[in-house]
Amino acid sequence: MSSTRTERPTPLSGFPELLPRQRVVEQAVADTLRATFELHGFASVETRAVEPLDQLLRSGETSKEVYVLRRLHAPVDDASSAAGLGLHFDLTVPFARYVLEHAGRLDFPFRRYQIQRCWRGERPQEGRYREFTQADIDIVGRDELPFHADVEVAAVMAAALSRLPVPPLRLQVNNRRLVDGFYRGLGVPQDRTPEAMRAVDKLDKVGPDGVRGLLVQQVGLAAAAAEQCLALARIVGTGPSVADEVGSLGVEHPLLDQGLAELLAVLDGASAAGTDRFTVTADLSVARGLDYYTGTVFETRMAGYEQLGSICSGGRYDRLADDGRTTYPGVGISLGVSRLLVPLLAAGELDASRSVPSAVLVALVDEESRPVSARVAARLRARGIPTEVAPSAARFGKQIRVAERRGIPYVWFPEAGAAAAADQVKDIRSGEQVDAHPDEWTPPALDLHPRILARPPGGPAGSPTAEEPAP
């Protein structure tokens, strides 16, 4: 709480901040996610923003990106100054810690969602920020977690994603057991499997010939086996055809059968949410998550924004957490809310119909009658209509422009001091003005709250969608 005096500040690279009407979009997306997760019985959890550094550094590969905390006046070489704390860089590490810490007071299987900010000190680029919001759902069991939990998290996230006002999304599913079993059936030595997966993951970058070369020369596979690995990675499909294509490769292994069955079950469960703007496919080239997940793996691409990479990823961990006595297997999926929204907002693909919650601006006849206008506002609010009173008793034309600039659709004129026998309300888009009573008048449901405007395919930035009345 203190006043601030400064030159005009400049933005910080990697720390995106939204204007009020962009924030309306972000809130609407968060509300949709929350409503969907709760409808499926997922409980909300928020964890603290910090974790002990030793927790954050266990995973190794992202350790260089951690922001470490230090209290300002602690000596810089005092490692204990903030007790070795860093900001979390995802919601999985803190959730695993939360499960272990509170295990005695949680009911398993425990189904939670978590929508929170994370921080990574990496170099900012489009879709990758130093501060960003993630929305995760996970189901975690104690000692065991039945496979159908994989189907459930896929179906719940699919239900949520299919309700978002964003370009078409494609949820891609793969399965670690399927790939492991296939490689075993091919005779690839188990200790070479991770290396072979990493080679296949380069398909986009180096092409089939490049991958073939890596598999033969670096991983040491026979040419025929390398060809089979490539053939598996090229399988993409939406249903049982995937089983046929895998079968046609002639490789057999029990793990392959189990993985394939799991993959088909996940496809089936998630596909119920399918629309022409949300598709679910098996994509056997999805390899990025295979290194650390143990079964199901998810990624998600957004049409026209493929350069963002996967905007929603996850999978099955047979050991999400482990306290030495008990193992907690889990399956989860994590949506990059900032990665998804910030580029769409920047491109003008998403906008809100107004920058404020108010559906009505109550005009001021003069400053002395402010209590009259305030009472009108109170009566509208009592019936759930977001309302504000004009900031000053300027002439009505100016008060209408106050509403216009904010996108408030209605201006209310109290009778106080006016010749009219009743209050009147004006739709400032159509200019229509009618008598109205503050205990009875209600705006159309579409006008009650700000609406999200998605740019129609090929339309100009920020243009209203078909159902948006012309301004």
Place this chain on the structure above:
Amino acid sequence: MSSTRTERPTPLSGFPELLPRQRVVEQAVADTLRATFELHGFASVETRAVEPLDQLLRSGETSKEVYVLRRLHAPVDDASSAAGLGLHFDLTVPFARYVLEHAGRLDFPFRRYQIQRCWRGERPQEGRYREFTQADIDIVGRDELPFHADVEVAAVMAAALSRLPVPPLRLQVNNRRLVDGFYRGLGVPQDRTPEAMRAVDKLDKVGPDGVRGLLVQQVGLAAAAAEQCLALARIVGTGPSVADEVGSLGVEHPLLDQGLAELLAVLDGASAAGTDRFTVTADLSVARGLDYYTGTVFETRMAGYEQLGSICSGGRYDRLADDGRTTYPGVGISLGVSRLLVPLLAAGELDASRSVPSAVLVALVDEESRPVSARVAARLRARGIPTEVAPSAARFGKQIRVAERRGIPYVWFPEAGAAAAADQVKDIRSGEQVDAHPDEWTPPALDLHPRILARPPGGPAGSPTAEEPAP
């Protein structure tokens, strides 16, 4: 995204974390705040968690509590490693910066609410945490901000606070101009006024004799003037009686008159929200904010939790922000959500009726019929009823206990495999079981979502309130 293996972790002092049913309470409180703020037309803003250190350190007094960020692998003496960034310790400093940075794209007067976490590296104690959530509302003008904005923020926060399920709250209002004018009228030199205010602020600690001594010996007031200062600070009231009491002290000054008129207007505006559990009083001993606010000052005490200090504070800044060309006056009030809730949750004064959103658990007849149960759940969800499916096909008694442990009120038995001709639903609190159709049955509105249970005065911890049906 990585698995974690560890011993059972221990809590971090000063970083409170909530269990799922406590989080239900926190969410309900945040929802109430948001709904109230939006009903009054306040727009949501979220700022990044970090600010440049030079911004954070302007205010001086809290600088020692700032958490500074450093990227893990940056050299410890590299001040630029995280560009000199620290975590914000309140929402006022970041909001002032946001206003300056985005001024060209905001409409003034700009009314915003902001519910976000803050961090301070201070020693934790009850109600004071290292990570905590604040809920702020502010109105900020460009060049000028009419006084009625003070009345409005008081009224809006009063409306929000009066809807919270917490012990009785008392909003205390004072006014810097009133006190300044009184001191001037008394002949206190203007440069001694701050010191005199700090002496009077010690009334609780050192008593009237102590304050009298400080005012005479340290501040250099005459004994009669010191007596008058003490008399002013003892004035408490809910209406025009305050004006009479101030007037009876016989001190006159135009600033005193202006401050008194402002104080009465704020009292009047906020009192509309008054109930027997929410009172608004003028309290002329409120001095803590007078040092940096320029007019209206707010504090709030919670009955039975006076040791927490003020849980909701704010006031008028004639210069919230200033970029050298333009001045942005503001008035705001900030609720300490964590300071309010964490002690109440710890004491068991607040609880939720269940730990999950689910109103219904659909039982599994056997694992093979899981699709049948999943379809029932989908049909209930399609009508907005939060539903989950039992995790495993244990015997029904065990499935009912799964619901019982989570507080889920209803268990649904699909007809699949059973002799019954129709599905049935059981209220596990009463044991009543009736035929039901998944496209028609609806739980009572009170059971649809978790409810907040406030401990009745004198009741045992976590006991249900009067309107809670017996379990």
